[in-house]
Amino acid sequence: MVPMAISFRKLGNGKTRVYFLRTPQNGWEITLLYTDVTPSQQPSNSRLDWKPLIESNVALGVSSGKWSR
Numbered sequence: 912m913v914p915m916a917i918s919f920r921k922l923g924n925g926k927t928r929v930y931f932l933r934t935p936q937n938g939w940e941i942t943l944l945y946t947d948v949t950p951s952q953q954p955s956n957s958r959l960d961w962k963p964l965i966e967s968n969v970a971l972g973v974s975s976g977k978w979s980r
Contacts, residue, residue, distance in 0.1 A: 914944075925950055930964065 914931035922928055926947045934941055946959040 922947070933961075 914933045916932045918930045920928045920930070926949055928945055928947050930943065930945045932941050933944055943964040944961045945964050946961050948959065
């Protein structure tokens with residue numbers, strides 16, 4: 912799948928954070944992901960480590976008789 916809605920943000924440590932939307936390889940829902948790019952001479956064939964911005968394994972709990980996250 913091709914990333915969409917790409918956005919760039921310069922971080923204080925000199926890296927650039929790239930945010931983008933993408934559907935998982937075996938999924939249906941669009942996920943918000945990010946990767947940090949270091950301003951160095953990296954080979955053009957190196958792969959970036961994509962991370963989900965919002966964790967999908969949020970535990971559910973019961974509070975006052977209602978489900979909440």
